[in-house]
Amino acid sequence: MNEDKILIMKNIIKSFPGVKALDDVSFEVKKGEVHALVGENGAGKSTLIKILSGLYKQDSGQIIYKGKEIKVNSPRQAKNLGISTVYQELNLCPNLTVADNIFLGNEKSKTIFQYIDDNIQINKSREYFLYLLDSRIDPKIPISHLSIAQQQIVEIAKALSYKSELIIMDEPTSSLSIHETEKLFEIIHKLKNQGRSVLYISHRLEEIFKIADTVTILKDGKLMGTKALKELDYSTIVKMMVGREIKNKYYRTKREESNKKQKVLLEVKNLSKKGLFENINFSLNSGEIIGFSGLIGAGRTDLMKALSGQLKIDKGKIIIKGEEKIYNSPIDAIRLGVVMTSEDRKGESLFMNFNIRENTTISFLNKISKHGYILSSKEKEFANNFISKLNIKPVNSERPVITMSGGNQQKVAIAKWLITEPDILIMDEPTRGIDVGAKAEIYKLIKILAEQGKGIIFVSSELPEILLLSDRILVMNKGKLTGEFLNKDVTEEKILELAV
């Protein structure tokens, strides 16, 4: 009976100082199946993957692969056994070619001089791409020329070069557009047909329903259950992940014609930046939430960077609260009340060497300093205020940010801006890499901010999110604004049509 199970994990326990990351977790993956692993941040998913890929060693418990118990002592050993991992942060060398990357560490080399046979590598790569993955990537070009989606396919080809039968994919679609995700799913189906198994980790439950055969749910390091997909529905999975019901319908009802005068916060006229976007026109009112949809590379992030002072525009006008403004630095933008949270919070928003308090107040120090000296009790007061407002965990402002979950880190990044009392809040992929529970909290926060009269612009590649939150939806395609809808008038199809 065990022949059809490629992987059996039995009673895995793994602890770190102060936390039990995996508490007696057992599950099985069948041959040729797509097995989804879901759970909130901190549930133990990445610990599990790291054990399987040789980065960690479990404290106790067995791993049985292809019927034999194995000990995975290193990533290299995992790969040689046939277990490959495609990480969210791709592990490719941009300066090397595709073929070089596929065979990195596994080169087809001859003689004692280790002369690398490029031809064999190139041809083998072509084989993987054309026959196994149905992709037209040229093995001879440098990785830096490829899009993220294509780089991901290269990573999968790398897994094939190790003849992997178990391919682990960690948040594979976080950098992919809708179209590219479909392509990835096609590839996953192909892998299934070849008898390989895929262990698929994702926060995006809609995807799980499209691609998975079986779902294993973890919560706080414990196994909540393993079930076939057909036995599950959305709310059951969420309940098992989170232990409580999540009201996910943050509808934006018809905004009441409130007695508050609707101010026009932002007007953008003919905004252009060569090579990135052209002739962008739209406006934003107070209390309004605008969602920008489109494929990756459509120019949305660049547009947002221009609006928040991080990018110089070539042509066009930005009018804030009725006055035309020209600004080229984040400092000026903040002063004008325009702030932006980046899609890459670790890279561009947060300081990993700082704690929560320092991160929260970094843009606000002018207001809590006297002659350059930071008033520390005032600082703590503000920090704690926003920690409780945004329900940030841990509650201790002195804790380092590096240990926090993605969702809480994102809240800190948002708190940093809220503390400056902006009028316009721009958010680029506000819930990237964040689990369902934290997502709901951020949606609620966005809704509250809008009700307070702020104007919110957000960029997202998750259509459900766009449809959930936006009053108006703007679609960009290859740098141009191709559509603008009111939420009630729009469907997913209409958006997709204009995005592609």
Place this chain on the structure above:
Amino acid sequence: MVLKENSANSKIKNFLGLFSIARVRNMGVLFALIVLAAFFSFFSHGRFFTISNFLTVSRQVSLVIIVGIGAELVMITGNIDLAVGSYLALSGVLVAAMLRYGISWYLALIIIIIFMGSIGTLIGIAVAKQKLNSLIVTLAMLSIASGAALAYTGGIPIFIKNQTFISIGNGYFGPIPIPVVIAFFLLIIGQFVLQKTKFGRYVYAVGGNMKAAIASGINADRIVIYTFAITGMLCGISGSILAGRLFSGNPTVGQDFNLDVIASIVIGGTSLLGGIGNMWGLLIGAFLVGIIGNGLTILGVSTFYQIIVKGLIIYIAIFIDKQTREARL
């Protein structure tokens, strides 16, 4: 939202917080310092562990510390300044020259501080605005400054007769050498600025994540330039003190100085990558490096072997620090 920040208690607490042991980032090096001190005391039959020796070491170390304050700021932002040794020589030479031309000592001091600060500013501009790598730029400046000092003097020291200057370098404030007093005060100010001011916070921010710092509204270029300017000024001060002590502006000083400063900072727990570090680490690191040379001299070890031993101990200290740091993270 007005909070009364002026209760005496909280002020005292804040001040003492600057000194808390918790600020010392790596107990490993402090431990090594104590062990080495014990080792030297024992093997020197007490010659090492005397007050006068301690003051000697402190006097030597004070120069490293004064410059180290600036270099620490530079390194926390993720840059490095390899030219500090040559700045020492250049400052000494220029100050001696000014004194010889009859410029009063306080004027000479002010001028040299401004001058060295300007050089530092130029370096800062090259690094921040022209985006040149600080390692390479300061390496180039090392040659330029040192060459300038040698060229100007023809390789010969310029003698100083000004009594004030000489006493700054050699004199005492009570029982404590004047350079030590100066270093001590500058260190306290440095730590205060780093931990308690906007500028200090921005230094950490720029070093921790330059992109995020810019996006957060910090003028990162300006911060970087300031760190180099401050380092330049502190080199002017240190170079003047050294010239006073040597009774001359000497164009050949400072050759070991670079290594001593950087080693002190790194041993003290500052990451070469930036974002982490504080002045107490500099203090401990500087003393560790200082007592190695001092202790070995007392034990009669030749200078050649001293250099080898110094290198080895520095390697061990950094290694231990890395191990303890990783365990913490």
